[in-house]
Amino acid sequence: xxxxxxxxxxxxxxxxxxxxxxxxxxxxxxxxxxxxxxxxxxxxxxxxxxxxxxxxxxxxxxxxxxxxxxxxxxxx
Amino acid sequence: xxxxxxxxxxxxxxxxxxxxxxxxxxxxxxxxxxxxxxxxxxxxxxxxxxxxxxxxxxxxxxxxxxxxxxxxxxxxxxxxxxxxxxxxxxxxxxxxxxxxxxxxxxxxxxxxxxxxxxxxxxxxxxxxxxxxxxxxxxxxxxxxxxxxxxxxxxxxxxxxxxxxxxxxxxxxxxxxxxxxxxxxxxxxxxxxxxxxxxxxxxxxxxxxxxx
Numbered sequence: 001x002x003x004x005x006x007x008x009x010x011x012x013x014x015x016x017x018x019x020x021x022x023x024x025x026x027x028x029x030x031x032x033x034x035x036x037x038x039x040x041x042x043x044x045x046x047x048x049x050x051x052x053x054x055x056x057x058x059x060x061x062x063x064x065x066x067x068x069x070x071x072x073x074x075x076x
Numbered sequence: 077x078x079x080x081x082x083x084x085x086x087x088x089x090x091x092x093x094x095x096x097x098x099x100x101x102x103x104x105x106x107x108x109x110x111x112x113x114x115x116x117x118x119x120x121x122x123x124x125x126x127x128x129x130x131x132x133x134x135x136x137x138x139x140x141x142x143x144x145x146x147x148x149x150x151x152x153x154x155x156x157x158x159x160x161x162x163x164x165x166x167x168x169x170x171x172x173x174x175x176x177x178x179x180x181x182x183x184x185x186x187x188x189x190x191x192x193x194x195x196x197x198x199x200x201x202x203x204x205x206x207x208x209x210x211x212x213x214x215x216x217x218x219x220x221x222x223x224x225x226x227x228x229x230x231x232x233x234x235x236x237x238x239x240x241x242x243x244x245x246x247x248x249x250x251x252x253x254x255x256x257x258x259x260x261x262x263x264x265x266x267x268x269x270x271x272x273x274x275x276x277x278x279x280x281x282x283x284x285x286x287x
Contacts, residue, residue, distance in 0.1 A: 027083060034081045048077035052088045059108035065131060066106040067116075070092045072080040 030074055037073035105131060114159040130158040150174050150181055157188050164196035186223060194225045198232045211240035215250075231261050238275070241282070248282040255279055 025033070037043070038050060048069065049055040059066050078091050080100075088094075092102065095112050103116035105127065116127055134155040137148050153170055156162050162170070171189050174181075197213055200206030214237050217224065225233045238254035241247040255275050262268035 025082070030081055030083045034079060034083065037079055043077065046077075050077055050079065052078060052091060056108055056110060059106075064108075065113065066108070066110075068095075068102075068104050068106055069077045070080070070095075070097055070100060070102040070104070071077065072100050074080070074082040 025074065034073040037071070114161060117160075127159065130155050134159060150177060150185070154184065154188070157192075162192070164192040167192040187226065190217070190223050191226050191229060194229055194233055198229065198236065201236055207236070207239070210236050215240070227261075231258065234258055234261075242278070246282050246285055248279065248285075251279055251282050 043050075049058065055066055055068075058064070078088065080089065080092055083089065092098075092100075095104065095106070095110075097104070097115075103119070105113045105116065107113055113131060114127060116124065118124075118126070134152065137152040137155060141148050141152065153162075153174070157167065167189055171185055174185065177185060194214070194217075197206070197210035201210040214233055217233075218237065224230065234254045234257045238251050238258075241251035241254065255272075258275060259272055262272060
């Protein structure tokens with residue numbers, strides 16, 4: 001059991017460092033990362049709607065389902 | 077697309093967790109009210125098309141049942157199963173309610189019940205007790221020699237049995253059988269060759285231990 005615990009502890013420590021760094025980002029840095037994310041070609045080319053309320057309104061008006069891709073921008 | 081940003085006061089920033097998801101990326105179909113209809117796990121084009129077809133079938137059946145059409149409950153059950161919205165408990169509960177099924181539907185129901193049980197056991201196999209339960213039941217299914225799990229879960233089924241075969245008392249014959257099945261399932265996938273080779277080497281070790 002000991003090696004497994006050591007591995008788990010090491011993994012936790014390794015993960016903790018970048019997570020802590022992410023939490024220290026300023027609002028401006030977070031906004032910048034969001035802007036970079038949505039500027040990626042796959043976002044525009046895919047025709048994704050980024051506003052959840054707008055997407056729901058369209059789903060109601062067009063009688064469609066929502067297909068949602070959940071992603072994140074803060075991790076770079 | 078929904079982007080979690082960690083920006084404060086951003087509308088729907090916590091949508092991922094509100095919808096019951098944890099990891100990134102997550103893909104799901106929602107209705108216009110925002111209710112989760114199904115999670116999209118298969119990210120192939122065929123997988124998306126299959127989900128869309130199942131959603132359309134489900135919506136059509138629900139409309140017809142609402143209008144009073146009878147005898148569509150089993151079809152709706154199959155559509156819901158294919159969307160992954162029924163767990164083993166729900167499948168078991170509903171399975172007994174279907175009367176007057178055609179032979180083909182009885183076959184389909186039996187397969188769904190087996191698959192639901194196997195998926196339920198696989199989900200619980202992370203714990204030691206859950207693994208023992210799964211291995212015992214899977215061995216029973218195998219020994220019965222009748223119905224086997226569907227193609228999309230058979231690798232997990234064999235994986236549990238092969239893991240069991242490695243433990244004391246070692247069962248090299250069972251491991252060999254599992255390896256043969258894994259070669260059938262993954263033999264044409266070059267990315268799996270290393271895994272298969274490791275299994276072959278492990279089989280040799282187990283067979284030497286049997287001597």
